[in-house]
Amino acid sequence: xKNYFITWTGGVCFLFTGLLCQAQHNGTLTIKxxxxxxxxxxxxxxxxxxxxxxxxxxxxxxxGAIVKLESTFTLSNLPYGEYAIILFxxxxxxxxxxxKFGFPNEPMCFSNEWSLSLFSGMPTFKKLxxxxxxxxxxxxxxxx
Numbered sequence: 170x171k172n173y174f175i176t177w178t179g180g181v182c183f184l185f186t187g188l189l190c191q192a193q194h195n196g197t198l199t200i201k202x203x204x205x206x207x208x209x210x211x212x213x214x215x216x217x218x219x220x221x222x223x224x225x226x227x228x229x230x231x232x233g234a235i236v237k238l239e240s241t242f243t244l245s246n247l248p249y250g251e252y253a254i255i256l257f258x259x260x261x262x263x264x265x266x267x268x269k270f271g272f273p274n275e276p277m278c279f280s281n282e283w284s285l286s287l288f289s290g291m292p293t294f295k296k297l298x299x300x301x302x303x304x305x306x307x308x309x310x311x312x313x
Contacts, residue, residue: 194249198301200242202256204311205235206276210260212240217253219294224255224266232259253297254280256310278310 202212212235215227233240235258257266257277267274273285280297283289289296299308 195246196249196301196303196306198244198247198252199307200244200254200256201307201309202240202242202278202312203238203309204278204313205238205240205258206312208235208238210258210262211235212242213257213259213264213266214242215255216244217255217294217297219251219298221294223253223292223294223297227255228252232264247301249302250300251294251298252280252301253292253294253299254308254310255292255297256312258312276312278312280308280310284313 198216200214202214205212212233214231214233215224216229216231217223218228221228229244231242231244233242255277256279257273258275259266260275261267266277277285279285279292280299283292283296285292299305301308
């Protein structure tokens, strides 16, 4: 009887500790995008983890309104860790980043203040990554 009680109590403590630890490793990430030229269309944010295929397959994708030339996204219950952001202004509401002659044809921006240019190469996780923690829970990006 004693062994069952110790095992049962230990199991409950382990389960409770696991749930408590899990709750402490998630948070709310706020992404604030600024410098939109106009409010036509929507803002589209794509969030990536290291194992995701940038720019093809984001971990998360969200669409938001542009108000007073800014757009804010709130991603709740997100595990703390390293992420990368690509955000674009979907001016024609077709849900994709349009290109012209192989280059983006709609305004966009990246986390880590990275900029796309003729000499920058393609965006990679290493170039765009930032650390999301309880103390670093807001990312600001500026469209160019």
